[in-house]
Amino acid sequence: MTDPTPIRLSHLIGFCAPGAIVRSADMLMVPMDTRYWTQNGQPKGGAIVRVKRLQVALGIGDRPLHFPPTGRMEKAGRIVGDTLPAVRFPRWMHCEHCGRLYYRLWRHPSDQDLYCTHPDCRRKARLAQVPWALVHPNGYLDDIPWFWLAHRAPKGDVQRHCKDRDSLVWKENTLRCDTCGAHNKFWAGELTGEKFFYGYRWMQQQPWLRERVPVPELEQTLPVAREIGDVRIYEAHTARGLVIPPESRITDASPRVILEGMPAELDLLRTLRAKNAKQFGRKLANLARKLRFAPEALVGALDEIDSALDTDPPFSGDLLGEEFKALTTPIPDLREEEDFITEHFTTQWHGLAGASAWSGQVARIIGLVDRVVAVNRLREIVVYKGFERPAVAGPDIECRLVPPDIVGRQNWLPGLELFGEGIFISLKEAIIGAWEQNEAVIRRCHTTARRLENHGEEDLPRYMLLHTLAHLMIRQIEFDSGYPAAALKERLYARRAKGPDAPMAGILVYTAVPDVAGSLGGLVELARPERLLAILERAFTHAEWCALDPVCAEHDGQGPQLLNRAACHACTLLPEPSCEVSEAFGNTVPANTLLDRALIKGVASGGEEPQIAPLLEWVG
Structure with missing residues (x-):
């Protein structure tokens, strides 16, 4: 493959990172691992600096972080800078008209090779890559073994010793070899069965590697077929944090x-x-x-x-706690070239309470919020730790985290720095602390906690409340600021008091881009008390009602793993890049879960659920 395909820099450490299946304008491909991001043993991308404390907090020790190599395309297709290698995958192509299968046709330079050339095909249709891949939970990825499937049960020596890969036809649920007559009949749905590839022992580790998967691994856990668009083929593992003083x-x-x-x-x-x-x-x-x-x-x-x-000042390793402290503590003598610049509006916010115009719900919202901070500039570091292929689910199956270089020998990790702005609010601890100890709140959240594996439920009510409110805020900000929801992100600070650790109840809604100039400033304008109050008022109002109520409001569990209660696409869910929950829970919980509007709007008496007073009624 010689034609370059542009990929956003931020995507290179996410869903277009090594091992992912990437769709370009006319093909599917897989970027190769980070061993190909180096020159003479050194990473091509520059180092990410001033992140020592963040490295400690993210658990990567003293391993340096480096940007992905970058390049740009000038006129006439000339590339200035670096390119990253990728392989076309799947390597099999299929004629939808006659069913003929072709293997690695792009080895030949002629464009005509992308069309069916079989003499019996009257349409000579354009070929498409087959929409299936073979996946193993230990992180392996390979083509579907079409030749092996066709010859799986050979009849006689001719079929047993056939070597012709170029005579396979898959049509009308039958895979056959025209050279020897071997055939295998199966439905497309059978292809994804967990035991369909029993006995197959020749799986490659990755599309760009020749090494095969050790047979004991294939015997212990069988590979499965998945459609190319299936999210279980690839799941990036990233970690992120803000660069704060010093x-x-x-x-x-x-x-x-x-x-x-x-x-x-x-x-x-x-x-x-x-x-x-x-x-x-x-x-x-x-x-x-x-x-x-x-x-x-x-x-x-x-x-x-x-x-x-x-x-440097002692660092506790508590990343969220340190960020919360930095967000809530005014920083003296700020300079405009610093990477963490805050402007506190807490005094002005509480000054709103003295205005006679505010009453009812609006007055209670003012009383609920403790601090308001505009983050005029922030720097976020995102680290790519590797990927999983959670293709097979089961209590006895554990997915392996594959490092960025596949073999785990590189002493550095790929990362990215993003610059942006945000709005931070914290809720009054006295109110949230009393609310989360309410028996009805505990019982409602316990239903969700039972569905979480290996996660304590002590902080769950607080987390679900803040998470739901953050989603409602982002949906409202999308209307008020012009930012699409996918460009906004949440960062939650939810913790009860634990020993020396102070309690937290904060929400940071922010946007960040790779450009060092940051974003345009429209978001921080919404942190001004009057404008923020209007956003929060509409967010609390939208929590009251969903277009799918009463079905949504009365759900015992919906969404992935039934981890949502009163929350659906019509009222609360966001584009996945905006939601932090998967990363916050170590990629064990799907995005857009742990949401429940009822924790904000309350639950009326008379139903099966215990009555819960609306959150704002807890404001004195």
């Missing part, structure tokens, strides 16, 4: 940041400093001249980098 206050122009962005030079300086003072001085002088810094400044930067973990 690292957010270090500017990109500082010697420390520039040196951290040159890992090869940094390692060489460390080595020479320890072993050869003369060469260290020479190298330091050359590098200082190149970067236009004084040698003393580079020595100071080197010392600062090596002692950063000792000199």
